[in-house]
Amino acid sequence: MLDEIISQLKDKKSTKRRSAAKKLRKLKSIDAGSYLLIALEEEIKDSRTWETQYQMIMALGESNFKPALSFLKSLVKHNFEATMIYVAIGDSIQRLSMQNEQDITSVFEAIKTGNDMLVSGAIRAMAMLKIVPDDDSIENIINYAIVQKKNDGINFWILAAAPGWSGQKVQEYLGYCSTSKRDEIINAVELARKNKYKKWFPL
Numbered sequence: 001m002l003d004e005i006i007s008q009l010k011d012k013k014s015t016k017r018r019s020a021a022k023k024l025r026k027l028k029s030i031d032a033g034s035y036l037l038i039a040l041e042e043e044i045k046d047s048r049t050w051e052t053q054y055q056m057i058m059a060l061g062e063s064n065f066k067p068a069l070s071f072l073k074s075l076v077k078h079n080f081e082a083t084m085i086y087v088a089i090g091d092s093i094q095r096l097s098m099q100n101e102q103d104i105t106s107v108f109e110a111i112k113t114g115n116d117m118l119v120s121g122a123i124r125a126m127a128m129l130k131i132v133p134d135d136d137s138i139e140n141i142i143n144y145a146i147v148q149k150k151n152d153g154i155n156f157w158i159l160a161a162a163p164g165w166s167g168q169k170v171q172e173y174l175g176y177c178s179t180s181k182r183d184e185i186i187n188a189v190e191l192a193r194k195n196k197y198k199k200w201f202p203l
Helices: 002-008 014-027 030-043 047-062 066-075 084-097 105-113 116-128 135-147 152-164 168-177 183-193
Strands: none
Touching: 002 014, 002 030, 014 030, 014 047, 030 047, 030 066, 047 066, 047 084, 066 084, 084 105, 084 116, 105 116, 105 135, 116 152, 135 152, 135 168, 152 168, 152 183, 168 183
């Protein structure tokens, strides 16, 4: 089955290649990593297939194929018209760069770039992986989010990560976000206050 999916990465149709990447993303097979990386290096040449590129990048991260890290980091400076690709890059770099279960160095590296989509991806991975950073890191992330004012995308994923967090700063942040008029933000605040993680299914 794995061999069939891998061979599909070379299909002439982008929809077929994208379907293969989605399947590999679900399988999380590190054995497919080198084939995914080769496919992505070719796919990245065609800006029209950004959705396929997105899925390949996500599959590399979720497969924990660490040899892809340097290539993904090189894409940070690439000029993508479809900015959703940066979300996938940020997400996968966070997954592949972790040195321990609290490591969110890549989140702060993303913040330094000023690319909100990259930051959103890194924070999304933090939420999906239920990472509980150290207190200083939590405070720095919250401070960053507040400076961004009402960036609902970033606030949402910080809230999705927050059920395992504690402390006065976290409670103040939840209060800050509770004034939002968006239902998904309010629901995420309520889950965080109850210390309940939800299983999210991002694109």
